[in-house]
Amino acid sequence: xxxxxxxSNLKCRECGRLYEKEAIHICEFDFGPxxxxxxxxxxxxVFTRELIESRPQTMxxxxxxxxxxxxxxVGTQVGFTPLVKADRLAKALGIRELWIKNDSVNYPTLxxxxxxVSVALSRARELGFKVVACASTGNLANSVAANAANAGLKSYxxxxxxxxxxxxxxxxxxxxxxxxxxGPYDQVNRLCSEIAGKYGWGFVNxxxxxxxxxxxKTMGFEIAEQLGWKLPxxxxxxxxxxxxxxxxxxxxxxxxxxxxxxxxxxxxxGAQASGCSPISTAFKAGxxxxxxxxxxxxxxxxxxxxTPADGYYAIRSMKETGGSCEDCTDEEIVEGIKLLAExxxxxxxxxxxxxxxxxxxxxxxxxxxKDESAVLCITGHGLKTQEAIVGKVxxxxxxxPSLREFEALVADEVGAKS
Amino acid sequence: xxIVRIPTPLRKLTNNLEEVTVSGATxxxxxxxxxxxxxxxxxxxxxxxGVIRRFVNIFVNDEDVRFxxxxxxxxxxxxxxxxxxxxxxx
Numbered sequence: 391x392x393x394x395x396x397x398s399n400l401k402c403r404e405c406g407r408l409y410e411k412e413a414i415h416i417c418e419f420d421f422g423p424x425x426x427x428x429x430x431x432x433x434x435x436v437f438t439r440e441l442i443e444s445r446p447q448t449m450x451x452x453x454x455x456x457x458x459x460x461x462x463x464v465g466t467q468v469g470f471t472p473l474v475k476a477d478r479l480a481k482a483l484g485i486r487e488l489w490i491k492n493d494s495v496n497y498p499t500l501x502x503x504x505x506x507v508s509v510a511l512s513r514a515r516e517l518g519f520k521v522v523a524c525a526s527t528g529n530l531a532n533s534v535a536a537n538a539a540n541a542g543l544k545s546y547x548x549x550x551x552x553x554x555x556x557x558x559x560x561x562x563x564x565x566x567x568x569x570x571x572x573g574p575y576d577q578v579n580r581l582c583s584e585i586a587g588k589y590g591w592g593f594v595n596x597x598x599x600x601x602x603x604x605x606x607k608t609m610g611f612e613i614a615e616q617l618g619w620k621l622p623x624x625x626x627x628x629x630x631x632x633x634x635x636x637x638x639x640x641x642x643x644x645x646x647x648x649x650x651x652x653x654x655x656x657x658x659x660g661a662q663a664s665g666c667s668p669i670s671t672a673f674k675a676g677x678x679x680x681x682x683x684x685x686x687x688x689x690x691x692x693x694x695x696x697t698p699a700d701g702y703y704a705i706r707s708m709k710e711t712g713g714s715c716e717d718c719t720d721e722e723i724v725e726g727i728k729l730l731a732e733x734x735x736x737x738x739x740x741x742x743x744x745x746x747x748x749x750x751x752x753x754x755x756x757x758x759x760k761d762e763s764a765v766l767c768i769t770g771h772g773l774k775t776q777e778a779i780v781g782k783v784x785x786x787x788x789x790x791p792s793l794r795e796f797e798a799l800v801a802d803e804v805g806a807k808s
Numbered sequence: 809x810x811i812v813r814i815p816t817p818l819r820k821l822t823n824n825l826e827e828v829t830v831s832g833a834t835x836x837x838x839x840x841x842x843x844x845x846x847x848x849x850x851x852x853x854x855x856x857x858g859v860i861r862r863f864v865n866i867f868v869n870d871e872d873v874r875f876x877x878x879x880x881x882x883x884x885x886x887x888x889x890x891x892x893x894x895x896x897x898x
Contacts, residue, residue: 404863416893418817419852421863423894503898530898579895580867587816588826595898631897684875697872699894702862 401427415599426457449608465508473616478733487763500771501529506605510594513601519592525582528557535566556774610641624764630693632704639707657713661748663688673715690740714757716748737772813890836879
């Protein structure tokens with residue numbers, strides 16, 4: 391395996407201290423998160439649009455900007471999901487141009503988490519881990535379980551015990567060890583933090599977090615490439631810990647700095663569910679102090695993180711880019727899921743409903759001007775959270791196998807007659 | 809005496825001990841006592857103004873002290889104090 395020079399160190403986001411590229415995630419001095427650092431001068435010499443375009447259409451076509459040393463060994467087919475022009479949804483929301491970045495069809499587990507897990511597990515192998523694990527609200531568990539199964543790694547996934555059935559079965563089927571914890575995600579997180587230090591496992595969002603988090607950048611790289619090598623004027627993304635939003639910001643900045651895209655104004659907007667909106671609440675109050683939510687209560691369970699680790703940085707990213715932040719009720723989430731499905735043919739999970747509902751508010755309030763263009767990031771598939779819409783999208787009308795019954799049924803419906 | 813659980817990144821300062829016992833009537837006093845025994849520990853946890861650092865979560869018996877009384881949170885003899893770094897989402 392070749393040693394590439396681009397990924398150089400881990401670096402504290404707070405104080406800038408440098409660390410070796412090990413399974414560590416926080417600075418010993420101020421607990422600031424460690425982040426992957428790169429030799430951008432070395433990358434600049436080789437990294438061009440032509441090089442990227444010459445590679446297979448996966449997230450690994452941007453590999454110089456991903457924190458592993460050798461070739462990726464896990465999730466080599468992840469990413470490059472469709473960017474769909476959504477004219478009917480644009481009309482419904484009253485905006486000139488709208489795109490959907492559709493990670494609900496990411497490979498293999500239908501959420502953007504396959505991106506982060508691909509990086510985390512490739513790195514876990516480089517670091518010699520035999521057991522990998524995660525704390526999860528569902529999607530990450532699915533992805534760790536599936537990708538670990540394919541890679542032949544033993545896995546443990548720890549989840550709140552009240553998750554949607556689709557997310558629980560969507561982990562169990564891969565033969566992983568699913569452990570349900572009685573309590574909200576933040577308690578699962580706390581437990582995992584203590585376990586990670588004790589058992590020497592590779593916890594993708596604890597001791598492998600600096601590697602894991604960087605995988606999210608590829609969603610931003612792909613959006614820019616798929617728009618024809620330019621940045622979207624507005625990007626709307628849902629927030630749980632806030633990590634994805636900060637990594638989209640980093641991705642756009644890296645592409646500008648490396649001259650992959652021309653410099654242009656871009657704004658990144660965050661979306662949360664009102665039942666767990668610590669970041670949105672702080673943003674609206676004009677503070678960077680994110681007050682934890684003790685008992686999250688929303689159907690968007692994948693976003694129900696009361697103590698968002700990257701909340702502070704997400705707020706800074708939104709402010710720095712002139713973005714804004716919204717939150718929405720459970721009813722608005724369901725409406726968002728339905729509107730997206732009925733106008734684009736894309737079935738998003740509850741988190742996607744949050745993104746659509748909040749985008750609608752941001753456009754209506756003029757925070758995203760109606761004559762501009764926006765990308766909505768849809769991060770997970772609706773089949774995983776079916777409970778949220780049961781009884782809210784109608785029922786099939788059941789008849790006998792009779793032409794007469796069918797004709798009676800559609801008799802009054804416009805356009806039904808041939 | 810109350811038990812304080814030490815996170816991995818701070819164990820270099822506690823001779824690799826995962827748990828230590830420290831007396832004190834409030835969390836603030838416990839942190840001060842901790843620092844007296846293991847010099848340098850508290851400056852990692854609280855900033856120069858004495859405020860718990862942004863990326864540090866402290867729990868008393870599984871309850872985040874930000875929902876209690878922060879550094880004024882009373883500590884009982886049988887309590888367990890956990891110092892936990894913030895964790896990314898999932």
